[in-house]
Amino acid sequence: xxxxxxxxxxxxxxxxxxxxxxxxxxxxxxxxxxxxxxxxxxxxxxxxxxxxxxxxxxxxxxxxxxxxxxxxxxxxxxxxxxxxxxxxxxxxxxxxxxxxxxxxxxxxxxxxxxxxxxxxxxxxxxxxxxxxxxxxxxxxxxxxxxxxxxxxxxxxxxxxxxxxxxxxxxxxxxxxxxxxxxxxxxxxxxxxxxxxxxxxxxxxxxxxxxxxxxxxxxxxxxxxxxxxxxxxxxxxxxxxxxxxxxxxxxxxxxxxxxxxxxxxxxxxxxxxxxxxxxxxxxxxxxxxxxxxxxxxxxxxxxxxxxxxx
Amino acid sequence: xxxxxxxxxxxxxxxxxxxxxxxxxxxxxxxxxxxxxxxxxxxxxxxxxxxxxxxxxxxxxxxxxxxxxxxxxxxxxxxxxxxxxxxxxxxxxxxxxxxxxxxxxxxxxxxxxxxxxxxxxxxxxxxxxxxxxxxxxxxxxxxxxxxxxxxxxxxxxxxxxxxxxxxxxxxxxxxxxxxxxxxxxxxxxxxxxxxxxxxxxxxxxxxxxxxxxxxxxxxxxxxxxxxxxxxxxxxxxxxxxxxxxxxxxxxxxxxxxxxxxxxxxxxxxxxxxxxxxxxxxxxxxxxxxxxxxxxxxxxxxxxxxxxxxxxxxxxxxxxxxxxxxxxxxxxxxxxxxxxxxxxxxxxxxxxxxxxxxxxxxxxxxxxxxxxxxxxx
Ligand SMILES: Nc1ncnc2c1ncn2[C@@H]1O[C@H](COP(=O)(O)OP(=O)(O)OP(=O)(O)O)[C@@H](O)[C@H]1O
Ligand SMILES: [Mg+2]
Numbered sequence: 001x002x003x004x005x006x007x008x009x010x011x012x013x014x015x016x017x018x019x020x021x022x023x024x025x026x027x028x029x030x031x032x033x034x035x036x037x038x039x040x041x042x043x044x045x046x047x048x049x050x051x052x053x054x055x056x057x058x059x060x061x062x063x064x065x066x067x068x069x070x071x072x073x074x075x076x077x078x079x080x081x082x083x084x085x086x087x088x089x090x091x092x093x094x095x096x097x098x099x100x101x102x103x104x105x106x107x108x109x110x111x112x113x114x115x116x117x118x119x120x121x122x123x124x125x126x127x128x129x130x131x132x133x134x135x136x137x138x139x140x141x142x143x144x145x146x147x148x149x150x151x152x153x154x155x156x157x158x159x160x161x162x163x164x165x166x167x168x169x170x171x172x173x174x175x176x177x178x179x180x181x182x183x184x185x186x187x188x189x190x191x192x193x194x195x196x197x198x199x200x201x202x203x204x205x206x207x208x209x210x211x212x213x214x215x216x217x218x219x220x221x222x223x224x225x226x227x228x229x230x231x232x233x234x235x236x237x238x239x240x241x242x243x244x245x246x247x248x249x250x251x252x253x254x255x256x257x258x259x260x261x262x263x264x265x266x267x268x269x270x271x272x273x274x275x276x277x278x279x280x281x282x283x284x285x286x287x288x289x290x291x292x293x294x295x296x297x298x299x300x301x302x303x304x305x306x307x308x309x
Numbered sequence: 310x311x312x313x314x315x316x317x318x319x320x321x322x323x324x325x326x327x328x329x330x331x332x333x334x335x336x337x338x339x340x341x342x343x344x345x346x347x348x349x350x351x352x353x354x355x356x357x358x359x360x361x362x363x364x365x366x367x368x369x370x371x372x373x374x375x376x377x378x379x380x381x382x383x384x385x386x387x388x389x390x391x392x393x394x395x396x397x398x399x400x401x402x403x404x405x406x407x408x409x410x411x412x413x414x415x416x417x418x419x420x421x422x423x424x425x426x427x428x429x430x431x432x433x434x435x436x437x438x439x440x441x442x443x444x445x446x447x448x449x450x451x452x453x454x455x456x457x458x459x460x461x462x463x464x465x466x467x468x469x470x471x472x473x474x475x476x477x478x479x480x481x482x483x484x485x486x487x488x489x490x491x492x493x494x495x496x497x498x499x500x501x502x503x504x505x506x507x508x509x510x511x512x513x514x515x516x517x518x519x520x521x522x523x524x525x526x527x528x529x530x531x532x533x534x535x536x537x538x539x540x541x542x543x544x545x546x547x548x549x550x551x552x553x554x555x556x557x558x559x560x561x562x563x564x565x566x567x568x569x570x571x572x573x574x575x576x577x578x579x580x581x582x583x584x585x586x587x588x589x590x591x592x593x594x595x596x597x598x599x600x601x602x603x604x605x606x607x608x609x610x611x612x613x614x615x616x617x618x619x620x621x622x623x624x625x626x627x628x629x630x631x632x633x634x635x636x637x638x639x640x641x642x643x644x645x646x647x648x649x650x651x652x653x654x655x656x657x658x659x660x661x662x663x664x665x666x667x668x669x670x671x672x673x674x675x676x677x678x679x680x681x682x683x684x685x
Binding site: 198200201203204205206207208209210211214218219222223 | 360380381383387392396397407455459
């Protein structure tokens with residue numbers, strides 16, 4: 001844009017040519033088109049659909065129902081449970097995507113040679129496995145009758161656990177699988193951030209008499225806080241979405257809807273029960289909810305993140 | 310009882326030995342400057358004293374106590390780093406108080422001590438700022454404050470002024486000297502700036518390649534450099550060095566049969582290869598004469614207080630310096646210098662050689678001044 005202006009100022013005698021005016025828009029067009037086609041248009045469409053009842057058949061015409069969809073969904077116990085589960089997913093994921101990786105990144109910073117390579121492969125392998133493959137692997141591992149994990153538990157003389165069958169455990173199993181996939185990525189980010197901390201700060205703190213733990217608490221953690229906050233925010237905003245593929249592949253929201261969350265519910269309304277209106281309404285509610293949360297997160301991040309300046 | 314005693318210190322990083330068997334005693338209250346070229350192990354030595362690196366061999370004692378295996382925080386040393394290493398997420402006050410906080414000093418006392426030190430360093434108005442909101446000189450003073458606040462037994466400085474401009478450097482040099490005078494804390498100051506070293510040091514150590522070349526007062530080191538390396542390293546412009554051979558009489562003869570300093574008779578066997586040195590200020594230009602190489606003036610530099618003249622002769626380069634306003638040779642000239650101004654370094658190691666006691670009377674200051682004046 002700046003260049004365009006310069007060009008016009010540089011040639012005051014001539015009228016700004018047409019080419020100069022539309023040229024920037026040509027460059028922006030692909031990005032704008034993607035934004036419009038994949039984000040804004042579906043958003044508007046969904047907002048529109050949320051006021052209609054429609055079974056997704058091309059032959060059927062959507063019927064306008066006003067705010068009835070919203071009224072129904074907000075009072076539906078199923079929706080309440082999904083919201084509660086969404087919160088549980090996020091809370092369960094935070095230790096796996098933030099706390100554990102922070103600890104791993106700091107504890108392994110001094111590793112060298114073969115140990116470093118070994119630990120890296122161990123931690124990063126889950127990251128590169130396709131989610132659906134991971135889901136299948138975990139289903140085998142956690143199978144109640146023939147799974148390796150339960151075999152181990154039986155060897156210890158304990159009763160087998162229905163990891164995916166027991167309504168009080170299934171959600172945590174899915175949290176673990178989702179988090180297991182995330183640990184590598186989060187550790188990678190935090191290790192990189194930890195590696196860029198000037199060793200001079202740590203040395204200065206050691207001269208000041210700080211113990212190993214005080215160096216971590218007073219120097220490393222504050223300097224890692226932008227990355228930690230970023231990961232926390234990503235987990236809050238996307239954690240429940242990331243678990244979708246495992247819910248879909250492993251439990252289908254069950255048993256007794258104990259593992260469903262708002263994203264799965266949305267998909268369920270749309271593509272299982274073909275009620276496009278409800279699905280769109282759930283989508284709009286989720287959008288609004290997470291929009292508010294995102295804004296709060298950004299504000300918190302600005303307030304608390306320590307920047308080196 | 311806050312001196313430092315280093316005995317037979319060695320430090321290896323993998324295969325490379327960076328400090329090669331070093332003994333040094335630093336007296337309580339002394340301001341010791343370590344000077345040396347880049348990579349000679351100055352910082353490493355300082356970090357060994359601080360405890361940020363472990364010695365490979367040897368013992369470190371501070372105040373009579375063996376601290377070789379102590380943690381840095383428990384050695385009673387405070388360090389000012391070259392890039393200051395101020396904690397970026399803490400305010401100036403937080404930076405200064407951190408050491409006290411870690412030591413469990415109550416908040417009220419911390420605030421009092423920060424205020425007192427800030428007063429000494431004129432940092433009072435900056436206490437709530439973050440390091441990135443400070444100028445280089447201010448950061449340097451905060452780093453000083455952080456070092457002072459725990460009343461350490463030893464200050465360690467690693468080129469703390471090298472990131473500042475010349476004027477500020479001169480100012481802070483004075484400030485540090487004054488602080489040292491007032492506090493009397495044993496200080497080790499690493500630098501590769503000669504002027505800094507000469508002006509600040511009570512005692513100076515010149516290092517090269519992980520070894521001490523010479524230790525002594527700046528005057529001793531300037532006037533009687535112990536090795537060829539020290540002679541070439543200290544002094545600007547650098548000392549003139551002529552390769553020479555000792556003749557039967559013990560005098561040094563430069564190739565071509567030239568005796569630049571016929572009065573000096575060295576306590577060395579005939580045939581010894583030596584380097585004969587003379588400071589640019591001690592060179593006496595004279596009229597061209599047979600048997601003496603002629604030097605042709607090449608470039609002259611006027612630095613305000615004095616003038617440096619670079620000249621070339623048969624295979625030899627020469628630098629001569631004279632007070633500003635003094636007459637400099639315009640045409641070819643020959644040179645000589647008195648025995649008192651001559652330095653002679655012999656052998657591989659370039660150790661300083663002594664003058665042989667002679668029958669001839671040494672040149673007195675009087676005759677020296679007379680000769681100096683003769684050309685002005
Ligand atoms: N951690 C390290 N690992 C390997 N080699 C090192 C390490 N620290 C220093 N060295 C080497 O030791 C030598 C001395 O380094 P040192 O930093 O003490 O030099 P210095 O005298 O302070 O130089 P300068 O004036 O440039 O700061 C250098 O050759 C350097 O490469
Ligand atoms: Mg150094």
